[in-house]
Each structure stands twice: as structure tokens, then as C-alpha cells.
Amino acid sequence: MTRRTTSPESQRPARRGARASQVGLESRTRAWLRHHRAMWLDSAQRLAKRPLSSLLTMLAIAIALVLPSGLWLALDSARLLDAELDESATVTVYLDTRLDERAAMEVAARLRDQTPVAGARLVTAAEGLAEFQEGVGLEDALASLEDNPLPAAVVVTPADTDPDSVRVLASNLEAVDGVDEARVDLAWLERLRRLAELGQRLALALAGLFGLGVLLVVGNTIRLAVESRRQEIEVVTLIGATHAFVRRPFLYSGAWYGLGGGVLAIVLLVLGGHWLSAPVTALAESYGAHFTLPRLGLGGSVLLCFCSTLLGWLGAWLAVGRHLADIKPR
Amino acid sequence: MIVFEHVGKRYGGRSEALADINFRVGRGEMLFLTGHSGAGKSSLLRLIMRLEKPSRGRVLVAGHDLDRFHLSQIPYYRRQIGVVFQDHQLLFDRSVFANVALPLEIQGVEPRESARRVRAALDKVGLLYRETALPIELSSGERQRIGIARAVVNKPSLLLADEPTGNLDPQLSADIMRLFEDFNRIGTTVMVASHDLALITRLRHRVLRLREGRLVGDEEAA
Numbered sequence: 058m059t060r061r062t063t064s065p066e067s068q069r070p071a072r073r074g075a076r077a078s079q080v081g082l083e084s085r086t087r088a089w090l091r092h093h094r095a096m097w098l099d100s101a102q103r104l105a106k107r108p109l110s111s112l113l114t115m116l117a118i119a120i121a122l123v124l125p126s127g128l129w130l131a132l133d134s135a136r137l138l139d140a141e142l143d144e145s146a147t148v149t150v151y152l153d154t155r156l157d158e159r160a161a162m163e164v165a166a167r168l169r170d171q172t173p174v175a176g177a178r179l180v181t182a183a184e185g186l187a188e189f190q191e192g193v194g195l196e197d198a199l200a201s202l203e204d205n206p207l208p209a210a211v212v213v214t215p216a217d218t219d220p221d222s223v224r225v226l227a228s229n230l231e232a233v234d235g236v237d238e239a240r241v242d243l244a245w246l247e248r249l250r251r252l253a254e255l256g257q258r259l260a261l262a263l264a265g266l267f268g269l270g271v272l273l274v275v276g277n278t279i280r281l282a283v284e285s286r287r288q289e290i291e292v293v294t295l296i297g298a299t300h301a302f303v304r305r306p307f308l309y310s311g312a313w314y315g316l317g318g319g320v321l322a323i324v325l326l327v328l329g330g331h332w333l334s335a336p337v338t339a340l341a342e343s344y345g346a347h348f349t350l351p352r353l354g355l356g357g358s359v360l361l362c363f364c365s366t367l368l369g370w371l372g373a374w375l376a377v378g379r380h381l382a383d384i385k386p387r
Numbered sequence: 388m389i390v391f392e393h394v395g396k397r398y399g400g401r402s403e404a405l406a407d408i409n410f411r412v413g414r415g416e417m418l419f420l421t422g423h424s425g426a427g428k429s430s431l432l433r434l435i436m437r438l439e440k441p442s443r444g445r446v447l448v449a450g451h452d453l454d455r456f457h458l459s460q461i462p463y464y465r466r467q468i469g470v471v472f473q474d475h476q477l478l479f480d481r482s483v484f485a486n487v488a489l490p491l492e493i494q495g496v497e498p499r500e501s502a503r504r505v506r507a508a509l510d511k512v513g514l515l516y517r518e519t520a521l522p523i524e525l526s527s528g529e530r531q532r533i534g535i536a537r538a539v540v541n542k543p544s545l546l547l548a549d550e551p552t553g554n555l556d557p558q559l560s561a562d563i564m565r566l567f568e569d570f571n572r573i574g575t576t577v578m579v580a581s582h583d584l585a586l587i588t589r590l591r592h593r594v595l596r597l598r599e600g601r602l603v604g605d606e607e608a609a
Contacts, residue, residue, distance in 0.1 A: 088495025292476045295436070296537070297466035298493045299459070 092305065100309035103282075104317075111317070117274045118318025122365055123325045125264035126353075130326070132256045134351040148213040148227050150239045154182075161209040164235040168211050171233070173226050176214040182207050208237060220247060268368055271318065275311050275372030276379075282310060283380045290384050300381060307377045308370055315369020319362035326353055388414045388545060388576045389435060394444035396430050396600075404430045405600045408444070412578065414544075417571040419587045420580040422597035428580040431597070432549050435578075436468060437461050449544065466494055469538030469575075473550035475530045477522040477537075483509070484518040487536045494541060508536040512566060528559040535566055539575070546570055548579040552586065560586055 104111040150168060152161050158181055165179040180188070185207040213230065215223050227239040283290065290303055334350045341349075353361065389412040396405040405427045412418060420428050433439045434446050437453045446453045449467065456464060477486050487508055491501040509515040512532040522530055531551060538546060548567065552560035564579075564586060571577045581587060587594060596604030 084497070085495060088497075091498075092492070092495065288476070289478050289480075292478060293489065293493060294462075295438075295465065295470060295476070296490045296493060297462045297464075299462045302462075302493060 092302070096306045096309050100306050101313055103306075104310065104313050111314070114274060114278050114314050115317035115321050118271050118314060118365060118369070119321035119325055121267040121270040121274065122318060122322035122361065123329070125260055125267050126322065126361055127326060127329065128256065128260040128263060130351050130353065130357075132253060132260060148215060148223065148230060148239050148241050150177075150211040150213055150230050150233075151237045152209045152211065153235050153237050154208045156209065156235055158182075158209070160235065161211075164233065165211045167233055168213055168230060168236075171213075171226070171229060173216040173222065174213055178212045178214075180210045180212060182209045185210060213239075271315070271365065271368045272372040272375065275314050275369045276376035278314060279307050279311055279373045279376040280380055282307060283377060283384075287384060290381070294384070303381060304374070304377045308373050311369040311371075311373020311376075312366050313369070315366040315372075316362060318369065319365030322365065323353060323358050323361060388412050388416065388449060389578070390445075390447040391431075391434075392445045392447075394434065394441045394446060396427075396434065396439065397442045403442075403600050405434075405441075408602050410595060410602060410605060412576060415571070415574050415576055416593065417568065417577040418579075418593035418595060419590075420578060420595045420597065421582060421584065421587055423582060425599075426597040427600040428582075428597055429549055430600075432470075432547050432578075432580055435545075435547060436470060437464060466490065466541065467543055467545065469541070469543035469546040471531070471534050471538045471546070471548035471551045473553040475522075475534035477530055477533060479522050481521075482518065483514065483520050483522065483525070483533050486522065486533060487540050489537060490541045496541075504540055505536075508540040509533075511539070511569075512536045527554050528562070531555065531559075531563060532566070535563070539570055542575075544574075544576060546575050546577045548577070548581075550581055551579060552581060552583055557586070564590055 152164055156164065161181060162179060165177055168174065169177040182205050186205050213226075215226050217223070217226075223241055227241045230236060230239040293303060330350050330352065337350055389410075391408045391410050394405060394408040395403055397403050408431065420431060422428055430439075434441055434453070435448060437456060440454060448464075451464065453464075478489070484505055487505045488501050491504060496504070506515060506518070509518055512535055514529060514532055514536065517525065517529065517533075522533065525533065531554075535548075535551070538548075546567070551567075552563050555563065560583060567577050567579060568590075594604065594606045595602060596606070
């Protein structure tokens, strides 16, 4: 570390000098670790000395973290729902109305033999009418009709649920004898996917913005801390402290703020999850779906804390770097 | 130990703070730097501490051209210089012991070794019994002595003092100067900036006289 300059160690009497050069790197590493440990503790104590203002800073960080991570969680659960929907993606094949029930069964069998088909279920015209009546509640109106206006249909489950291959399958199915029309209702599924994609981008943009917000919050707090310890910085600079030495306690403060913010964000997410879970489950049930709010889990929590600590550290680094340049010993 | 070659220093557009300064200081010498306030004493010390670069000329300390130092080397250079300030520059949020230990902490000296050296330095300035006190509890003379203890705790080869007796009465000033002479006796090069002419003449050391940024006198020790 002492490059061209001779260290004071070497200028001391030989008795000590020999020992000093022997321990060189090892003792310097030990000193470095010792200072890290000391600053780690010291910065935590400084934060603890002013609990309210520290807590407010952490809370500001936590709020900035909750929004994007909450949105991300919601989208994650939407993806799960999406996978469930994929399984229900089907092609409805309407058969020629002139076919009788036996012919319809034959067509259904043919459809079942098509290559990318996982399954095909025949809904006869009569069954279709019954389902329709049940679902729509127009029993009286339909009962007054003389003939059943509905065609027999085959509900085909594609083996591959990718929208494009489903579309190809549908056109293939349409070519089968006795098939009137194959209808794919993918539009809503695609819309949902687009929406999820939009949400994801939104979450990323929000994460970027709020991450910047965290940097600014920490940066401002550290700027004030640097200002309040200006004299100390000047003195240690005068007596030979390196930039790294001066920066260290502030970097640890920033990391502590970030970690505290991350932990508070997790608490807020858990509390928010509890608060919302009952109405969300009820809402999902009203649509006949099983949906519970997702949890962050251990991995997510650790990741969130890691990111927030890193952001805090980075914010402090930027702020100290920016303000150390201003501080010149008088 | 210190060599100034045609050194000039100009701040912004104002007139020169220092102009064409030439002198040499040998290793183990003790000397005073005197002149009215604004004569350039502090500027000269700041150049030696490498807080500033000269606008012209060269400053060499212990054989190193200070202009050639990379920014990252400056801290290590400063560790070889002990500096005593007029306003002592103690940190009021920590004890006397911690203040004196600061240079050793920066250099990463082992805590036990550090404690031993801090106590030796405090003993030297006669304030060992005050090690747990806070600077606020001390008198100004005591604070200045703590400042000196901090400057010498890492046994620097060069000791600089900028008006170290500025706020002290004559008796305390004489005590402080005697301390500097003690350090000089064990081989430390000592350079003291002071405008206390009465004290300086009594002490019979080499005196550099500055007037309006120029070296107007270099009187060898009588």
C-alpha cells in the first residue's frame, strides 16, 4: 500500500523494523478487516442513536420497494393463472346440422385421430341445447322452438396450446368431412397475455423508477451525514486517511438503510397480503376460480433484502463520492 | 528534508500568496516560520502538506517531488508528517484517547500496539491522566497538547505546527515550544509557523521571515 513513500514503520529502529516487514500483508489485511468490522458496528450504532429519523428513512425506502415488488408478485400469480387457462384452451368444432347422432360420433372419432389432438368430447345437439338452457336461463323461449337449432359439437383439446399451432389445428379440423366450422376463441387468452406482458413491463419500469428513488433517498440522507461529519472528514484527510477509509462508514450506513428498508418492505408486503387475501379469494371464487395471493417466500425475501442493501450501498457510494470532492481541508 | 525551489503560489486572479521562495531544511533541524498574518505562512505549510500544489517551482520533502505524487499516494505521504493546528482540530465526539489514536487507526495499527503508543504520546505531553476525558472538558492549553500528542503518536519524521500557541498565554506557549524542542532533540524535523516574535527570539532557532509572500529573511540559529 505504501508505494513510493517510505512507511513510518521502516524509519523506526531496526529492532521493530524487521518485525514490521515480516507481518506486512497479513497485518494490513487484518487491519483492513478490523476497520470494516469497526465501521459496520459504528454505523449501526449511529443509526440506532437516532431511531426515529433512521426509521423514517427506512420507511421511505420500504414504500418505494413495496410498489414494484407487490406488482411483480401479482403478475407472478397471474402467470400461474395463465398456465391453468392454457389447459382449458379448446377448439370447438361445430358439425354439419344435417348429421345425425351416429354420423356425429363417427366424425368425433375421426377428429380424435388427428395428430396434435389430446382429446375430443362430443356434445350432441340435444346435450348442447340442455347446456344452453341451463346456462342462459331461456328455458321458456327455447322450449317454444319446434326444432333444435343447435348443431352437434366436438370440443377438441389441442396437445399443443401455443396460439399459432392451435390456429393451424383449427384449420386442419375444418377440412375434415362433416365439419361445418372450427372456432378458436383465443382472442381473450391473447389479450390476457398481452395484459400480463404490459404489467410486467410496467413493473420493471416502476422498479427502475423506485430504485432510483431509493438511491436518491439514501443519497440525500448520506449527504446530510457527510455534512454533519465534515470536520471529522477534514481532520482524518489531513492526517493521511485514504478515500476508502473516509467512505467506509458511510457505505455501511447506506447498506444498513437499504437492509432496514428491505425488511420493512417485506413486513408491509406480508401485512398487505393478509389484508387483501380475504376479498381476493372471495372475488376469485365468485368466478369459480381458485386463486390465493402469492407469497414472497424465503428466496424472494432474501432477494429483496439483497437488492435493497445493494441499492443503499450504491446510493451512499454516489453521495459520498460526490461530496468528498467538495470537502477540502482548510 | 524540505527543499523549496523557486516556489510561487497564486490563488485565482489575486496577487501572489507566495513568490519565488527558495530554502532548504536539513533533516533533524528545528526552525520557525514567521511574518504577519497573510504573509504566506499557512500557504507555505499547505504546500508541504500537499494540500495544494505550487503554481510555480518545486517542493521536495524527504527526497520526493510532491508534484509527482499520484492522488492515491498523498494519504501515505501525509502519514509521515505530524501536523499541529492553531485550533487543534480535535474531534469532540470522542475521548482524548480516541483522538490521539486516530492516526494509528487510519494506519491500521494493532489495537494493543496502538494503545501503548497513545499512552506514550499522552505521557509525553503530560496528559496521560486525562485519557478518558472528552476534549470539551479540557482547557485550551490541554487541547493543544492533545493535538500535539496526536501529531507525534505515529513518530513522524517531520512535525509541522501552524500557530500552535495562537490562543495561549506566554507560560503555556513556552511549555508548548519546549515540547517541540524535545521532539526535535530525538531527531524529528520541526517547523513552527508563529507570529510570536518575543517567544521566537528567545528560543534561538533558525527563523524564516515572510513578508507579502516573499522570503525576506533566513536567520540561522544564534
